[in-house]
Amino acid sequence: MSQHRPLLRSSRRALDHLKYEVAEDLGLDDDIQSRGWENMTTREVGKIGGAMVKRLIQKAEQEMAHEH
Secondary structure, three states, X not given: OOOOOOOOOOHHHHHHXXXXXXXXHOOOHHHHHHXXXXXXOXXXXXXXXXXXXXXXXXXXXXXXXXXX
């Protein structure tokens, strides 16, 4: 299990939701259900993490654009 923890406790649930949403979009949700997170390959988990970061950056950019 990762040692990284969200800075805000309230964000944990949202990040978990995003993780499963991204996994579903990538077609990996069935693999997670059948094999579990601990048996996913580094490549699969990396795809999910990379897509999560991309979405979080896009969201931040949109929010910053709306501020101006």
